[in-house]
Amino acid sequence: MSEPTARRPRVAVVFGGRSAEHSISCISAGSVIAALDPERYDVVPVGIAQDGRWVLEDPSSNRLELGPGGALPTVQGEESVQLSPGASPELVVSPADEVPHVLGEVDVVFPVMHGPFGQDGTLQGLLEMAGVRYVGAGVLSSAVGTDKQFMKRLFEAAGLPVLPWVSVTPRDWARDEAGVRRRVADLGLPVFVKPARAGSSFGITRVDDLADLDAALDEARRHDPKVLVEAAAVGAREIECGVLAGEGHDDHVTSALAEIRVAEGHAFYDFEAKYLPEENTALDVPADLPDDVAARVSALSVAAFEALDCEGLARVDFFVFPDGRVVINEVETMPGFTSLSMFPRMWAASGVDYPTLVDRLVRLALARDVGLR
Structure with missing residues (x-):
C-alpha cells in the first residue's frame, strides 16, 4: 500500500484593505x-475590499497590476471568506445564496498589506488570536513600524540617529497652535510634512515657506489626523537596505545597498517616482559608497530591525550626508513587492531571486512558533 502524499502547505495571500495603499497592496500581492511555486504551495488569494469585506479573489479575473495609463487595480471578489480560529484554523467561503463551505486549513498567511488596517498590527493581532502563522513582523513591531512618531521614539531610545522632528496631533493643534508653529519653525526650512501612519508617499508635502504649512498639514490630515513634520535632509543621498531574519538563532542578513536617484521634476521620492514609469527613478545597486559608510548602513539596518523587534523582513531607509553622516529615515516592516519595488531588487542584486526570496519568507513563517515568542 502506497504512503499518502503529503499535503502542500496552504498559503493565504491576503491583500487590499481599507488604507490609501489598497491598490499598491494588490500589485504587490500579484507578484x-x-x-509562489504551485507544486510546493497551495496558494489561496484573499482580498480585503475597500469596505473591509474579506473575499476569495481570483487573480486571473482581476489583473493585479497597473493598468493602461497607470490605472490602479482593486479587490473585486464576490464570495465572502471568514477565518475560523481553532487548533487547525480554516478558511470558510460563503458564496451568495449558498451554504458556506470549508475551503481548508490555513498553514500560513502572507499579509501583503501596506498602511493602516493591515500593516499596522491590526491584521497581525487577528492572526495571533486565530493561531495562524504569518509572514513578517508581529503585532507591536507592525504597529510601531507604521506609526512614524513612535518609530522615531524607539530609535532615539536605542541611540540610533534620526532627523529632528515634531508630531502634530489634533489635540496639540487645538491646545497650542502657536507652540506647534514655533516647534516647526525651529526645525528650519525646508521641512517635510507627512501623515504619521501612511506610506507610498501619500499626503507628503515639502514646505519651503512657513506660509504653506497649513495647506501641507491639511493635505497630510486627509490621510491621518496625526501628522509628522521632519527636517529635510538637504544634500543627502537616499540609501536603502534590505534585512532578512536569520533562520533559527542565526544572525540577520542584509542585502546589497541601493541608492535612489529621483529624476528632475520630483521634489522628493513621491508616488509617481515610486510606481509609475521607471524613467522617473534610477536605482543604483550596489550603491557607490565608501566601504566604511556602507558597513555603517548595514550595521544600523540590523540595529533598527532589532530596535523594533522585527521578524521576517524589513527595508530600512537612510539619508547619507556628504560628510559621511548616516541617519535612519524609517523602517518598512512589509515593503513593497511590486516589479519596481526596491526590496526584491536589492535581494536580486545580492544573489537571491524573487521566487527564492518569497519562498524563504514563507519558510521563516512556517518555522516560527505561534503566540508569545
Missing part, C-alpha cells in the same frame, strides 16, 4: 502569488 507574490505569481512567485
Whole structure:
C-alpha cells in the first residue's frame, strides 16, 4: 500500500484593505502569488475590499497590476471568506445564496498589506488570536513600524540617529497652535510634512515657506489626523537596505545597498517616482559608497530591525550626508513587492531571486512558533 502524499502547505495571500495603499497592496500581492511555486504551495488569494469585506479573489479575473495609463487595480471578489480560529484554523467561503463551505486549513498567511488596517498590527493581532502563522513582523513591531512618531521614539531610545522632528496631533493643534508653529519653525526650512501612519508617499508635502504649512498639514490630515513634520535632509543621498531574519538563532542578513536617484521634476521620492514609469527613478545597486559608510548602513539596518523587534523582513531607509553622516529615515516592516519595488531588487542584486526570496519568507513563517515568542 502506497504512503499518502503529503499535503502542500496552504498559503493565504491576503491583500487590499481599507488604507490609501489598497491598490499598491494588490500589485504587490500579484507578484507574490505569481512567485509562489504551485507544486510546493497551495496558494489561496484573499482580498480585503475597500469596505473591509474579506473575499476569495481570483487573480486571473482581476489583473493585479497597473493598468493602461497607470490605472490602479482593486479587490473585486464576490464570495465572502471568514477565518475560523481553532487548533487547525480554516478558511470558510460563503458564496451568495449558498451554504458556506470549508475551503481548508490555513498553514500560513502572507499579509501583503501596506498602511493602516493591515500593516499596522491590526491584521497581525487577528492572526495571533486565530493561531495562524504569518509572514513578517508581529503585532507591536507592525504597529510601531507604521506609526512614524513612535518609530522615531524607539530609535532615539536605542541611540540610533534620526532627523529632528515634531508630531502634530489634533489635540496639540487645538491646545497650542502657536507652540506647534514655533516647534516647526525651529526645525528650519525646508521641512517635510507627512501623515504619521501612511506610506507610498501619500499626503507628503515639502514646505519651503512657513506660509504653506497649513495647506501641507491639511493635505497630510486627509490621510491621518496625526501628522509628522521632519527636517529635510538637504544634500543627502537616499540609501536603502534590505534585512532578512536569520533562520533559527542565526544572525540577520542584509542585502546589497541601493541608492535612489529621483529624476528632475520630483521634489522628493513621491508616488509617481515610486510606481509609475521607471524613467522617473534610477536605482543604483550596489550603491557607490565608501566601504566604511556602507558597513555603517548595514550595521544600523540590523540595529533598527532589532530596535523594533522585527521578524521576517524589513527595508530600512537612510539619508547619507556628504560628510559621511548616516541617519535612519524609517523602517518598512512589509515593503513593497511590486516589479519596481526596491526590496526584491536589492535581494536580486545580492544573489537571491524573487521566487527564492518569497519562498524563504514563507519558510521563516512556517518555522516560527505561534503566540508569545
